Amino acid sequence: xxxxxxxxxxxxxxxxxxxxxxxxxxxxxxxxxxxxxxxxxxxxxxxxxxxxxxxxxxxxxxxxxxxxxxxxxxxxxxxxxxxxxxxxxxxxxxxxxxxxxxxxxxxxxxxxxxxxxxxxxxxx
Numbered sequence: 065x066x067x068x069x070x071x072x073x074x075x076x077x078x079x080x081x082x083x084x085x086x087x088x089x090x091x092x093x094x095x096x097x098x099x100x101x102x103x104x105x106x107x108x109x110x111x112x113x114x115x116x117x118x119x120x121x122x123x124x125x126x127x128x129x130x131x132x133x134x135x136x137x138x139x140x141x142x143x144x145x146x147x148x149x150x151x152x153x154x155x156x157x158x159x160x161x162x163x164x165x166x167x168x169x170x171x172x173x174x175x176x177x178x179x180x181x182x183x184x185x186x187x188x
Contacts, residue, residue: 119143120167120177127165127181142171150180 119140126136146166161183168176
């Protein structure tokens with residue numbers, strides 16, 4: 065009797081297997097790249113907001129120090145301030161006279177910052 069023919073042993077991968085593995089790898093790499101891109105965008109936005117908040121803190125400190133006019137915005141680019149008087153109670157009492165202060169940055173699409181500031185002695 066003759067022996068059954070031995071099948072040659074398969075070595076390597078079929079073309080279909082390679083194509084499927086490549087497609088899966090491409091999908092995973094695309095998802096990773098997209099996630100990293102989102103993280104970079106969020107980081108840049110976060111840094112921009114942190115700088116804007118630092119600028120606003122500087123403006124508030126200058127207002128509290130009694131600076132007026134261009135001295136408040138010295139060295140800060142793109143910012144503008146709007147002030148409107150707000151009187152609480154007796155208007156002759158200097159401790160109850162405040163301004164509503166709105167600070168905006170014209171160079172970015174950030175929302176405005178609004179707060180109350182005590183009006184400096186002697187008016188605006």
